[in-house]
Every structure is written in structure tokens, then in C-alpha cells.
Amino acid sequence: MTALGSGVRAGRTTVVNWGRSASARPAEIVHARSVDEVVAVVRRARERGLPVKAIGAGHSFTDAALTDGVLLDVSAIDGVLAVDAARGRVVLGAGTNLHQLPALLAPHGLALANMGDIDRQTLAGATSTGTHGTGARFGGLATQLTAVTLVTAAGELLRVSESEHAELLPAVRLGIGALGVLVEVEVQCVPAYLLHAVERPAPFDEVLDGFLETAAANDHYEGYWWPSTATISTKTNTRLPADAPYRPLSALANWWEDEAMGSGALWLVSALGLAVPAVTPRINRLVASVYGNREFTAPSYEVFTSPRRVRFKEMEYALPAEALPAAVRELRRVIDERGWRISFPVELRVAAADENWLSTAYGRPSAYVAVHRYHREDHSAYFAAAEAILRAHDGRPHWGKLHTRTAADLAPAYPRFGDFLAVRDRLDPERVFANAYTRRVLGD
Numbered sequence: 226m227t228a229l230g231s232g233v234r235a236g237r238t239t240v241v242n243w244g245r246s247a248s249a250r251p252a253e254i255v256h257a258r259s260v261d262e263v264v265a266v267v268r269r270a271r272e273r274g275l276p277v278k279a280i281g282a283g284h285s286f287t288d289a290a291l292t293d294g295v296l297l298d299v300s301a302i303d304g305v306l307a308v309d310a311a312r313g314r315v316v317l318g319a320g321t322n323l324h325q326l327p328a329l330l331a332p333h334g335l336a337l338a339n340m341g342d343i344d345r346q347t348l349a350g351a352t353s354t355g356t357h358g359t360g361a362r363f364g365g366l367a368t369q370l371t372a373v374t375l376v377t378a379a380g381e382l383l384r385v386s387e388s389e390h391a392e393l394l395p396a397v398r399l400g401i402g403a404l405g406v407l408v409e410v411e412v413q414c415v416p417a418y419l420l421h422a423v424e425r426p427a428p429f430d431e432v433l434d435g436f437l438e439t440a441a442a443n444d445h446y447e448g449y450w451w452p453s454t455a456t457i458s459t460k461t462n463t464r465l466p467a468d469a470p471y472r473p474l475s476a477l478a479n480w481w482e483d484e485a486m487g488s489g490a491l492w493l494v495s496a497l498g499l500a501v502p503a504v505t506p507r508i509n510r511l512v513a514s515v516y517g518n519r520e521f522t523a524p525s526y527e528v529f530t531s532p533r534r535v536r537f538k539e540m541e542y543a544l545p546a547e548a549l550p551a552a553v554r555e556l557r558r559v560i561d562e563r564g565w566r567i568s569f570p571v572e573l574r575v576a577a578a579d580e581n582w583l584s585t586a587y588g589r590p591s592a593y594v595a596v597h598r599y600h601r602e603d604h605s606a607y608f609a610a611a612e613a614i615l616r617a618h619d620g621r622p623h624w625g626k627l628h629t630r631t632a633a634d635l636a637p638a639y640p641r642f643g644d645f646l647a648v649r650d651r652l653d654p655e656r657v658f659a660n661a662y663t664r665r666v667l668g669d
Contacts (some may be wrong), residue, residue: 234509240296242283243345245600246538246627249291256298260374260382260408260541263299268380269476270295271657278660279406281320281347283626285354286539289401292660300347302408305329313414314371315458319349319407327526334467335414339363339445340529343661345350349407354511354625355592359447359527359574361546365586367399368579371413375405380656386411395641396648399581403663404652420445420528421466423520424458426513429557432457433550439594440546440575445529449570450553452560456513458570472522499601505566537569540608540627541595542620543585546575549592552618556594567607569597582641584642585621595626624666632668 241248252275257263263279270277276294283290303321308314313335321329323337323344330336338356348366350397359364374387375397383405385393397404432439432448438447445462521528544552553573560567572595574622576586585591596611598604608627622628623636636642646667656669 234440244286244536244538246286247288247291249293251292251296252294254296256506259303263376263406263408264380266297269377276659277657281350282345286627287625287662289625289662308333314410314411315414316411319410321348323403334417336417336525338369339413342531343533344530348410353400353402355623357576361575362577364577364579367414367465367581370398370410372411373397373407374409375407377405378653389528393648395580395582396645399583403658403667405648417467418470418525419522420525420650421465421522422528423461425518426458429455429457433553437546448573451509451513451570452567454510454513474521502566503567536600537597538600538604538627539597541593541623542615543591544618544620545595546590546592549571555614556611565607568599572598575603582645631665635666
């Protein structure tokens with residue numbers, strides 16, 4: 226068994242992702258160490274008639290980065306390549322993991338404008354699948370890209386920026402790996418900052434009734450509803466300058482919240498729920514009453530991200546922001562009616578509208594509803610019911626998380642879907658970068 230990225234395991238014939246929800250048997254696995262090696266691999270694969278898929282950390286729950294052809298691990302193409310201090314722009318290897326960024330950006334006094342709650346992904350994987358954080362005035366990670374360099378199906382380097390092939394930028398920032406292999410990305414950073422975090426449990430109806438207003442009034446806001454409870458754990462983060470007073474949690478308090486409660490208790494709920502489902506509601510109510518009740522100030526990346534020790538499967542949909550309260554209430558009704566014992570919370574977030582053609586927030590302020598299931602449990606019925614509700618509210622699925630959508634019903638959901646397909650035809654007419662997933666969601 227050999228390591229592949231940070232979340233993927235590979236045997237002689239099979240590669241499995243972090244969530245254990247997708248696997249493949251590639252004909253060949255290549256660990257590229259340089260851009261030249263990526264070019265050589267793509268050219269050789271094309272000559273042999275084999276498809277190529279680049280993979281980073283393996284944190285997509287779908288098979289978006291898997292193939293039965295050549296699996297190209299680009300995680301070693303990382304680090305800072307150039308810095309434009311005046312504009313706050315940093316060029317990084319596309320295989321750079323998000324958790325590497327604090328140390329890489331700190332010497333320049335910079336940080337990401339926003340982050341999600343997991344930092345194991347590579348920049349290329351996170352941006353290509355639409356990873357996002359929360360904040361009504363902030364877009365997903367792909368909106369922070371000002372330029373990319375990719376290896377095309379012809380085995381050529383193509384730089385896309387605001388001044389070079391600018392018409393392609395809304396497509397290549399978030400391309401699901403269908404347009405080429407990203408090898409470099411230029412990120413628009415911001416001056417390093419702190420976040421004042423306030424985490425409190427609150428009544429279900431109170432949170433939902435004021436969710437959009439609270440999200441609009443604060444920099445970053447999100448909620449976690451524990452099924453079988455009437456409680457939503459809320460997180461409100463306010464941006465502060467880097468020289469503001471730093472009031473971190475003590476080591477013990479941090480361990481208790483992130484490890485004992487965030488990981489340990491979640492594992493216990495999941496394991497007990499798997500063995501004795503009837504205990505799940507009681508444990509959920511206990512966890513919801515004590516989890517997420519703290520206040521502290523720390524560097525942005527410490528507040529945004531949390532360790533994820535318990536493996537799970539996930540589906541997430543982006544809705545028109547105003548649809549979130551009704552959709553979550555309907556989901557609660559279905560869970561209660563069917564008597565499901567769900568050990569993982571439902572995650573609620575928001576994002577600003579953006580201009581990336583395949584962004585789940587393209588053209589509209591969006592709210593996100595994410596459902597999870599312990600990776601050893603059968604997720605199918607729960608996810609199917611959730612997907613039906615979220616689709617009915619004009620939802621768009623996260624490209625890196627489980628869903629059943631196809632090109633036929635996705636095309637009407639994205640006004641620039643046809644434009645993206647035209648770029649795909651231009652950059653990869655022979656479908657060198659196609660796999661089962663891209664054929665399902667983009668067509669042949």
C-alpha cells in the first residue's frame with residue numbers, strides 16, 4: 226500500500242478516496258514532481274490513447290478525480306513560486322495543500338480572504354470542485370484566483386489571466402478537472418487578519434427565522450443542526466486587524482472542543498448509532514447542549530478550519546439564499562417522519578454570488594445545506610430524500626460531493642453551461658481528461 230496525496234490510499238490495483246465513497250483501478254499511477262513531468266505524462270498518455278485525471282488530496286466524495294487510465298498525483302507541485310507584494314498576489318504550485326498556506330503566506334503578511342472548515346485539500350482540487358467557506362460577502366475559493374497555468378490535452382502550457390486568454394478565466398477557475406491539469410495558480414490574498422469567534426447553541430426556529438439577516442450583518446456565519454434536536458450550533462466570526470488583541474483558547478479548551486467533542490464525541494455518536502440506532506437522538510441532544518459554546522480571537526486560519534478525524538460521506542446543495550429556512554424545515558420534517566437516526570449535523574452556510582460559470586453560486590447569493598453520514602452507514606435513503614428537497618428549491622450540487630445529477634438536468638441550472646462545454650471542446654476535443662464523472666455531469 227502506497228501513499229497518494231493526503232487522503233487517498235492506493236494498492237496495486239485500487240485507489241480509494243478519503244470518504245471511502247469512490248474508488249478506481251487506474252492503469253498507471255504517476256507522481257509528478259514538476260510541470261515538465263506533467264507535460265510529459267499527458268503527452269505520453271494521449272499517444273497511448275489513455276485518459277488522464279489529476280488528483281491531489283482525494284477529498285472529493287465523488288469520483289471526479291478518479292480514472293481507469295493514468296492517475297496523476299500532483300501534490301508534490303507545491304509551494305510559493307512568486308509574490309507580488311504590492312497587489313497581494315501569490316503564485317503557488319497547484320498541488321499546495323490548504324494547510325500549508327499559513328506558513329507560506331505569513332512571511333508576506335498575507336492570508337486567504339476566506340476558507341472552508343477543512344484544509345487537507347490541494348488548491349487545485351479545492352478550486353476545481355467549488356470548495357467554499359461561509360460569508361454573505363465572500364465567494365468560494367475559486368473566486369480568489371486571478372490566473373492559472375494548466376497543461377492542455379495537447380501537452381502544452383496555457384496561462385489564463387486577466388490579460389491572457391481572459392475569456393477563459395470564468396471556466397478554468399472551476400473546471401472539475403475537465404479542461405486540463407492545473408499546475409500553477411495565482412491567488413488574490415488579503416492582509417493577514419484575526420477572527421473574533423462567538424459560538425453558541427440556539428433554538429432551531431430562532432436561528433432559521435433570522436438566518437439570512439444574521440448572515441448579512443456579520444462577516445462569517447454558519448450553523449450546525451443536530452437531527453432529533455431543537456438546537457442549532459451557530460458560529461459567528463468577525464474580522465479584526467492582525468494587530469488586534471489575540472485571545473486564543475487555552476490548549477485544554479481547544480482540545481476539549483475540537484478533539485474531545487468535535488472528533489471524539491462525533492465518533493462515539495457514530496459508532497454507537499451504528500450499533501444501537503435508538504441511542505442517537507439522546508446523544509445528539511447531549512452533544513448539541515454542550516458543543517460550540519465558546520468565544521475567542523485567533524488568526525483567521527485557526528478559526529476557519531477544524532480537524533476532521535471521523536470519516537463520513539457528504540452531499541451539499543447551493544440554494545437561492547432565501548430558500549434555506551423552508552428547505553431545512555422540510556428536511557427536518559422528513560427525518561422525523563421516517564424515524565431516521567442521523568448522528569452527523571446538517572451544515573448551513575452562505576456565499577456571495579460570483580461569475581464562475583460552473584460555480585454553485587453563479588449569478589445568485591447562495592445558501593448551502595450539507596448532509597453527512599458516517600462512512601460505515603448506508604447513506605442512500607437519507608441523501609435521496611435530502612436531494613429531492615434541495616432540488617425542488619432550485620438547488621445546485623457541490624461538484625465534489627455526492628449527488629445523482631446528470632448533464633441533462635444540470636444544464637438548465639447553469640446559464641453559462643453551454644459556454645463551459647464550448648471551452649471544453651476547444652481545450653480537450655478528444656476528451657483526454659474525461660472520466661465517468663465528467664461524462665455524467667457534462668456529457669460526452
